Amino acid sequence: xxxxxxxxxxxxxFVVSVAITxxxxxxxxxxxxxxxxxxxxxxxxIHTKPVPRGGxxxxxxxxxxTTLMLGTIDQHMAGIFVGAFIxxxxxxxxxxxDLSPYVRLIMGIVAAxxxxxxxxxxxxxxxxxxxxxIVFNNWLVADILAILWIVWTMNFVxxxxxxxxxxxxxxxxxxxxxxxxxxxxxxxxxxxWPSAFLAFAVAGAYAGLLVFNIxxxxxxxxxxxxxxxxxFLAVLSMLSGSKLATALIVLGVPLMDVVYAIIRRIRAGKxxxxxxxxxxxxxLLKLGWSKRQVALFYWLVTAGLGLIALQLNSQMxxxxxxxxxxxxxxxxxxxxxxxxxxxxxxxxx
Numbered sequence: 001x002x003x004x005x006x007x008x009x010x011x012x013x014f015v016v017s018v019a020i021t022x023x024x025x026x027x028x029x030x031x032x033x034x035x036x037x038x039x040x041x042x043x044x045x046i047h048t049k050p051v052p053r054g055g056x057x058x059x060x061x062x063x064x065x066t067t068l069m070l071g072t073i074d075q076h077m078a079g080i081f082v083g084a085f086i087x088x089x090x091x092x093x094x095x096x097x098d099l100s101p102y103v104r105l106i107m108g109i110v111a112a113x114x115x116x117x118x119x120x121x122x123x124x125x126x127x128x129x130x131x132x133x134i135v136f137n138n139w140l141v142a143d144i145l146a147i148l149w150i151v152w153t154m155n156f157v158x159x160x161x162x163x164x165x166x167x168x169x170x171x172x173x174x175x176x177x178x179x180x181x182x183x184x185x186x187x188x189x190x191x192x193w194p195s196a197f198l199a200f201a202v203a204g205a206y207a208g209l210l211v212f213n214i215x216x217x218x219x220x221x222x223x224x225x226x227x228x229x230x231x232f233l234a235v236l237s238m239l240s241g242s243k244l245a246t247a248l249i250v251l252g253v254p255l256m257d258v259v260y261a262i263i264r265r266i267r268a269g270k271x272x273x274x275x276x277x278x279x280x281x282x283x284l285l286k287l288g289w290s291k292r293q294v295a296l297f298y299w300l301v302t303a304g305l306g307l308i309a310l311q312l313n314s315q316m317x318x319x320x321x322x323x324x325x326x327x328x329x330x331x332x333x334x335x336x337x338x339x340x341x342x343x344x345x346x347x348x349x
Contacts, residue, residue, distance in 0.1 A: 005196040006180065009066050010204035017062035017208020021055070025212065025219050028052030033095055035220065051217055055209050056091035056224020060084050062205035063198070063232070071197050079118020080198075080235055083111035084228055087154075091224015101273040104223060105155070111231060112150035120238060121146040126245065128318035149244060150234040153251075155273075157230030158223065159261065160254025163281040165217040166295040169210035171302045172229045175250045176203040178306035179236040182243050195239035202232045215292050245317040249309040252324035253280065253301050259325070260332055280328070283335040 028034060034050040064081055067073060073081070090107045093099060121142040124135045136142040162168040180199030209225065212218045221229070237247035248255060257280045262272040270276075284294045305324070312320060 006200050009070055009197050009201040010207070012070065013062045013066040013201045013204030014208045016065050017058045017205045018211055019208075020058035020061045021209055021212050021219060024054045024057045025052055028054045028095070028219075051220055053095040053220045053222030054092070054224070055213065055219055055221035055226075056088045056228055058209060059205045059221075059225050059228050060088040062208060063201050066201045066204070067198070071194065071201075074194075076118050076120055076239075077194065077198075079115045079120060080232075082118075083114040083150075084231060086111040086114065087227045087231055088224050091222050091227065094223040099223075101271075104227070105151070105273065108151050108154050108227060108231075109147065111227075112147040112154075115150060115235060116143045116146050120235065122149060122238060122244070126314035126317075128245070128314050146238065149238070150231060153234035153237075153247065154227050154230035156255050156258040157233065157251060158226035159275070160258040160279065161229070161251070161298065162221055162226040163279055164285075164291045164294060165215035166210060166213055166292075167281060167298050168221050168226060168229060169206040169213050170295060170299040171251070171254070172206040172233065173203045173210065174299060174302045174306055175233050175247070176200070176206070176236065178246070178250050178309065179233065179243070181310065182246060183239075195236060198232070198239070199236050202236070215290075215295065245314065245321065246309045248321050249312075249317060249324065250302060250306045252305050252321065253298065253328060256325050256328035257332070260329060280332060280335075283332065283339070286339055287335060 029052055033054065034052045063084070067077060067081075071077070086107060090099070090104060094104065121139070122136065122145040123142050124133045126132075127134050136145065157168075157172075161171045176199045180196050180203070183196035183199060206229070209219070209221065213221065233247060233251070237243050261276070261279060264278065265272045265274070265276070281294050281298070284297065285291070289297075308320065309317065
């Protein structure tokens with residue numbers, strides 16, 4: 001049973017993802033759908049050579065094909081794939097037309113509704129102050145929470161974990177594996193088996209994308225690949241026993257980076273959904289880190305936080321999330337002060 005839930009879906013999704021990613025690169029290049037040197041077009045982009053997007057295509061295809069070949073498409077899985085298909089299709093349109101972030105946000109809500117419509121919701125969460133569970137008996141509350149959770153996770157993963165070569169796929173692989181391990185804590189409950197299967201299929205799909213996205217990247221995840229990353233991780237956290245706090249810890253660095261980015265943009269009178277070049281990964285590059293070093297940093301921190309999350313109870317998870325918020329905020333503040341000091345010294349010199 002372990003092999004059928006872990007190794008087999010991971011390997012099949014990996015192989016399919018590698019093959020379709022390669023074909024996507026050829027197709028996008030042939031059609032001229034590439035991001036060129038976009039430093040002038042958008043400040044958040046840091047690549048300097050023509051690179052195709054389209055990473056959402058192999059991700060969706062690999063996970064769907066793996067499920068069709070090895071798993072079953074029940075009502076819940078159907079809802080998940082309807083939502084993922086919406087994100088993939090929108091991602092292709094965004095690759096071609098560069099859609100408004102407000103359009104992407106609205107369609108992200110539609111994708112989340114598809115999951116909830118299929119019967120997946122947040123009926124309970126662990127009480128961070130102790131005392132068991134907080135149960136949501138009202139179905140409307142449970143469904144609204146699920147939609148908000150999926151949309152929020154989709155956006156903060158897309159904004160905070162996707163910025164340079166290899167960063168996003170590595171983070172998603174680690175996070176998905178942690179979610180899969182969480183599922184095995186309920187090994188006697190057959191309803192958690194699809195969660196484990198899906199978790200390792202997601203990990204395999206992003207591992208296949210990583211082959212071509214690692215520095216120097218030959219394809220970027222694009223909005224479709226980034227949105228599906230957050231989408232699948234949000235759904236997995238719901239399926240594996242409503243482990244939302246675990247997901248928040250594992251993805252703590254990009255989460256808090258985006259929280260601070262939203263606060264920063266609102267304070268500056270800007271829209272919180274428009275990107276900039278002040279995310280943590282941008283700041284680390286300004287310190288002189290290479291793209292490989294920044295990606296490795298995100299991978300290692302995600303893995304470390306994931307291992308910590310597996311050992312914590314609900315109350316300790318709440319404290320850990322607060323600690324991550326303080327740590328990320330402190331690092332961002334220190335980097336900004338350091339860069340400002342260096343710039344002042346260079347001007348005065």
